[in-house]
Amino acid sequence: MPELPEVETVRRGLAPVMEGAxxxxxxxxxxxxxxxxxxxxxEALSGxxxxxxxxxAKYLLIDIEGGDVVIAHLGMSGSFRVEGxxxxxDFHIPRSKDTRHDHVVFHLETPExxxxxxxxxxxxxxxxxxxxxxxxxxxxxFRDLGAEPTGNTLDADYIAAKFRGRQTPLKAALLDQKNIxxxxxxxxxxxxxxxxxxxxxxxxxxxTAAGKPKKELVLLTEAIRQVIADAIEAGGSTLRDxxxxxxxxxxxxxxxxxxxxxxxxxxxxxxxGTIGRIVQSGRSTFLCAACQK
Numbered sequence: 001m002p003e004l005p006e007v008e009t010v011r012r013g014l015a016p017v018m019e020g021a022x023x024x025x026x027x028x029x030x031x032x033x034x035x036x037x038x039x040x041x042x043e044a045l046s047g048x049x050x051x052x053x054x055x056x057a058k059y060l061l062i063d064i065e066g067g068d069v070v071i072a073h074l075g076m077s078g079s080f081r082v083e084g085x086x087x088x089x090d091f092h093i094p095r096s097k098d099t100r101h102d103h104v105v106f107h108l109e110t111p112e113x114x115x116x117x118x119x120x121x122x123x124x125x126x127x128x129x130x131x132x133x134x135x136x137x138x139x140x141x142f143r144d145l146g147a148e149p150t151g152n153t154l155d156a157d158y159i160a161a162k163f164r165g166r167q168t169p170l171k172a173a174l175l176d177q178k179n180i181x182x183x184x185x186x187x188x189x190x191x192x193x194x195x196x197x198x199x200x201x202x203x204x205x206x207x208t209a210a211g212k213p214k215k216e217l218v219l220l221t222e223a224i225r226q227v228i229a230d231a232i233e234a235g236g237s238t239l240r241d242x243x244x245x246x247x248x249x250x251x252x253x254x255x256x257x258x259x260x261x262x263x264x265x266x267x268x269x270x271x272x273g274t275i276g277r278i279v280q281s282g283r284s285t286f287l288c289a290a291c292q293k
Contacts, residue, residue, distance in 0.1 A: 004182030005231035075125030171199035
């Protein structure tokens, strides 16, 4: 499933084309994706302009004039592509053009002319919903989400308040979207390696009895913020179905230090350990047991 950096990369790829454009027609080629489309979804969008594109956790938010917001989730295999002009950049893989899986087409009018933004989803685990901007914070998708790893809210004191007294394994606590929004398996593994912390360590062990963050938690917070920033800068990670809006690859997978590197040498300077794999809550966790404590 695309993680936060991949969704942010998609947002940045779509924004130059979609922001300020008018939706001439929103074409739905089936009645549902993972869930049915909202009633009169197409009619609610047609003829209206797009104000801005945002993101919350792993959700893409498309603000429409008049106060409506399209909430889009890519699911396991969803991707957007832009047609009508050749986007800038080098193309390392063909853009997905299997029209059997083109389920939503936004026909846009932009200052540069007509464009089509197409949502393609072979597995149909993604979905789109419609909400009012003033209701977003209380929406079922968002009301329980924690702080963004890209914002100023996420600091060691914030995480300490979430982790205090928790007997949950550290990796599970980091994947809990109520604690930190948008973190997924790949980047949690990478952040824990950077901070030299075991994913099996108890979350509460990083907090003092007085509720203050220990040094390890300060380092972990910095690692989380940096690994997400690095991944966004690299355009995300191209794994399985993830495709950027311009059809090109994300490159962060070339910088993986632990994820999917089982039996390879640890990259920590001076460490003689080997990357191993364990299973936590049904998910693969990659780590160096020699330097992650």
